[in-house]
Amino acid sequence: MEPRETGEQPATADSMEVRELVELIVKALVDFPEQVHCHEVEGSHSCVLELEVAKEDVGKVIGKHGVHADAIRRLVNAIGGKKKKRYVLEILEDL
Numbered sequence: 001m002e003p004r005e006t007g008e009q010p011a012t013a014d015s016m017e018v019r020e021l022v023e024l025i026v027k028a029l030v031d032f033p034e035q036v037h038c039h040e041v042e043g044s045h046s047c048v049l050e051l052e053v054a055k056e057d058v059g060k061v062i063g064k065h066g067v068h069a070d071a072i073r074r075l076v077n078a079i080g081g082k083k084k085k086r087y088v089l090e091i092l093e094d095l
Contacts, residue, residue, distance in 0.1 A: 018079050018087055022049055025072055030057035046086035049076065058093050 019038045027033035032054040041048040053061050062069045073089050080087040 018047070018076060018083075019049060021079070022051060022072060022076065022089065025075075026051060026053065026061055029060050029068060030054065031060070032057055046088065047080075048088045048090060051089060051091050053091070055093075058091065061091055 017040075019040045023036055023038045026038075027036050030036060030053055035052075035054040035057070037052045039050045039052070041050065051061070060068070061072075063071075069089070069091060076087045076089050
């Protein structure tokens with residue numbers, strides 16, 4: 001891969017945090033990406049990712065029958081397996 005002209009380094013799995021990855025994916029799905037916030041609550045063996053989106057975008061993030069939410073959770077679980085840490089994604093709806 002050639003280096004980018006802007007001096008930006010390409011994002012790798014090690015350099016990108018799980019929280020940033022979730023925000024990046026969700027911002028691509030919603031109508032109001034500026035209102036997407038993901039907060040990380042650390043524990044000793046697990047981490048809870050609290051995802052906040054605009055009220056109008058909750059359905060887009062969850063998807064029909066929870067397909068989008070399930071896909072994001074699967075990605076987060078796969079990363080957690082590699083890092084030997086359990087990640088839980090919570091989509092906060094009451095905002």
